[in-house]
Amino acid sequence: MDDTGTVIAFWMLAAITVGAALMVVMVRNLIRAVIFLILSFVGVAGLYITLSADFVAVTQILIYAGAVSVLMLFAIVLTPRGDRGNQETFLRLPALLLALLVAFTLGYVAIDTEWAISDREGFEETASVIGEALLDKYVLPFEIASVLLLVAMLGAIVIVRPESGVDEARE
Amino acid sequence: MRLEADWYDFRDLGNTVGALLEQIDDWGAPDWVPYVVSGLIGVLAILLWGVLSVLAFIWIERRVVGLMQNRIGPNRVGPSGLLQPVADALKLVLKEPITSREADTILFWLAPIVVFIPTLVVFAVIPFGERMVLADLNVGVLFLIAIGSINTIAVFMAGWSSNNKYALMGAMRTIAMLISYELIQVLVLLAAVLFVGSMRLGDIVAWQADYGVWLLFLQPLGLLGYVIAGAVEMNRSPTDIAEAESEIVAGYHTEYGGIKFGFFYQAEYLAGFAIAAVIVTLYMGGWTLWGAEEWVPGWLIFLAKLYGVFFIYIWARGTLPRLRIDQLMAFAWKFLLPLALVNVMVVGGEMLLWQEAELSSGQALPLFGVVNFALALALAGGWAWFLGQLRPDRVAHRAILTQKVGAIYYGEAAADL
Numbered sequence: 001m002d003d004t005g006t007v008i009a010f011w012m013l014a015a016i017t018v019g020a021a022l023m024v025v026m027v028r029n030l031i032r033a034v035i036f037l038i039l040s041f042v043g044v045a046g047l048y049i050t051l052s053a054d055f056v057a058v059t060q061i062l063i064y065a066g067a068v069s070v071l072m073l074f075a076i077v078l079t080p081r082g083d084r085g086n087q088e089t090f091l092r093l094p095a096l097l098l099a100l101l102v103a104f105t106l107g108y109v110a111i112d113t114e115w116a117i118s119d120r121e122g123f124e125e126t127a128s129v130i131g132e133a134l135l136d137k138y139v140l141p142f143e144i145a146s147v148l149l150l151v152a153m154l155g156a157i158v159i160v161r162p163e164s165g166v167d168e169a170r171e
Numbered sequence: 172m173r174l175e176a177d178w179y180d181f182r183d184l185g186n187t188v189g190a191l192l193e194q195i196d197d198w199g200a201p202d203w204v205p206y207v208v209s210g211l212i213g214v215l216a217i218l219l220w221g222v223l224s225v226l227a228f229i230w231i232e233r234r235v236v237g238l239m240q241n242r243i244g245p246n247r248v249g250p251s252g253l254l255q256p257v258a259d260a261l262k263l264v265l266k267e268p269i270t271s272r273e274a275d276t277i278l279f280w281l282a283p284i285v286v287f288i289p290t291l292v293v294f295a296v297i298p299f300g301e302r303m304v305l306a307d308l309n310v311g312v313l314f315l316i317a318i319g320s321i322n323t324i325a326v327f328m329a330g331w332s333s334n335n336k337y338a339l340m341g342a343m344r345t346i347a348m349l350i351s352y353e354l355i356q357v358l359v360l361l362a363a364v365l366f367v368g369s370m371r372l373g374d375i376v377a378w379q380a381d382y383g384v385w386l387l388f389l390q391p392l393g394l395l396g397y398v399i400a401g402a403v404e405m406n407r408s409p410t411d412i413a414e415a416e417s418e419i420v421a422g423y424h425t426e427y428g429g430i431k432f433g434f435f436y437q438a439e440y441l442a443g444f445a446i447a448a449v450i451v452t453l454y455m456g457g458w459t460l461w462g463a464e465e466w467v468p469g470w471l472i473f474l475a476k477l478y479g480v481f482f483i484y485i486w487a488r489g490t491l492p493r494l495r496i497d498q499l500m501a502f503a504w505k506f507l508l509p510l511a512l513v514n515v516m517v518v519g520g521e522m523l524l525w526q527e528a529e530l531s532s533g534q535a536l537p538l539f540g541v542v543n544f545a546l547a548l549a550l551a552g553g554w555a556w557f558l559g560q561l562r563p564d565r566v567a568h569r570a571i572l573t574q575k576v577g578a579i580y581y582g583e584a585a586a587d588l
Contacts, residue, residue, distance in 0.1 A: 005203065031331055035278065038324055058313045066320025066353075070346055073327055077343065125309045127370060 009050050017043030028085045030076045034069055041065040055127040183469055185302025188212055213305035217294045225440040229256040232485050239489035266429035271334060274426065278332035283427065283434035286325035289318045290441040297448045298373050300458045300469035311372040312360050315449055316353065319404055322442070323349045326413065329435070330423035341422025344496055345406070345413040351503040352400040358511035359396035362518040363453050366390065376457035382532055383461060387454040388540045391547040392514040394454050396507050401446035403499070406439055407484060409491035412499060447480040455480070505558060510550055517546060
């Protein structure tokens with residue numbers, strides 16, 4: 001974070017990320033909100049790149065910008081009266097207070113903590129290191145996560161599956 | 172392998188650019204200047220090549236498809252109709268850019284621009300020659316997949332903002348299709364990466380040159396999967412159900428005209444070139460040709476292979492009928508996905524065998540090639556036969572939630588739900 005280019009890139013990306021994130025909650029139209037959310041995801045990916053975390057950055061684009069947001073678009077289009085959009089709600093003030101409180105707490109902790117700075121050199125290639133760590137030291141959490149995803153998928157299939165007999169009754 | 176040569180050695184245009192950058196460095200410019208200059212040269216070169224190739228291939232494709240369909244094709248503008256693409260481009264630029272009523276104006280105008288970005292950015296990681304790559308990322312293969320997934324969003328923006336039911340239908344089809352085939356892309360590329368042990372595209376080319384074997388001889392199933400998934404991603408016939416003109420007018424770009432349509436058209440061609448470039452790089456040895464790259468410029472070899480692969484897609488477009496959406500989806504999930512999964516497991520086992528049994532590459536690679544080809548034939552043939560034996564469901568299973576929310580109503584049956 002020393003050379004000028006990185007600093008400029010950081011501030012630009014930070015502005016895009018935060019600005020887009022703000023627009024997500026301020027825009028009334030849900031589809032536009034998701035588009036802004038994607039922009040925010042891309043900004044976060046850019047921040048990862050300035051931190052030399054190339055694998056995480058590309059994964060961020062692939063998973064969040066490419067897959068999760070598309071899922072959201074699908075959900076909005078298939079939702080009845082999804083065109084009502086973001087509406088006024090009495091929870092506006094409490095939500096604002098809570099968000100400010102969280103932001104304040106996180107910011108305070110980030111500034112107040114004495115961060116231990118590692119003197120280790122940065123990784124040349126992060127992908128292979130992450131791969132080895134996932135399949136060696138952290139293999140149990142990795143496997144548990146995949147089982148969790150499988151369970152979620154099965155649950156989704158069970159929920160939307162036609163109940164037995166419905167099809168016959170309709171014919 | 173590295174070509175050490177003077178700036179006028181055009182076997183690798185990287186020599187020229189490298190010499191120029193050193194010259195700039197000698198003039199005492201700050202160290203960011205060569206960096207920016209090399210980036211600009213790369214971007215301009217790719218853009219220029221892309222636009223010229225697209226213009227050339229519009230003519231080639233129309234003539235070739237014309238020949239295949241026993242008609243003449245464009246032959247009026249210029250000799251043999253050579254200037255037809257230029258005339259088309261001029262016509263598109265001069266047309267009025269219409270924005271339909273009730274359209275979401277901002278997204279409507281943004282979509283043609285956004286659709287262009289991913290198709291251009293892909294070329295940044297493609298090695299056109301030994302030193303002719305804009306950014307040889309060490310996560311190159313993953314980058315390709317990630318950028319491909321961005322395309323979906325641009326198409327959805329176009330389809331949704333048009334405020335046209337055919338456009339929205341096309342957009343939804345694209346998303347359903349791309350998400351399914353992205354999975355297959357990831358799995359077949361994973362198998363290729365397993366073989367090479369690196370996600371850097373330069374390393375993949377170097378690996379194929381070192382062992383003197385193209386990955387397509389070791390990965391027939393992977394190539395099959397990628398060629399089909401690529402055809403879906405570049406959205407061309409026989410898999411162009413997102414704009415199937417006999418079903419939904421023109422799909423997501425129904426409402427687009429003039430230069431905005433031109434952007435979609437150009438992006439579609441560029442995406443086609445990108446897919447062909449990835450196939451060449453990953454499965455056909457990139458810019459190498461068993462030593463011929465010492466004499467012939469590597470970028471010429473690369474472009475020749477690229478155009479060759481793209482020609483196969485044109486051929487497919489001229490000869491194959493379009494698939495129906497349910498056929499295309501079922502093909503992805505029921506046929507290609509199991510094969511791709513088996514392929515990954517087979518490759519994993521082979522790499523384990525290679526390491527544990529300490530085979531030399533001369534023993535291992537021919538063995539793997541023969542085994543994989545036999546497996547590919549047996550698996551693809553057997554699985555197709557097995558799926559053909561299954562009786563199709565008489566009642567199409569539709570998700571009950573979709574019916575209840577009223578997104579899609581079919582006939583009278585849905586009314587009493």
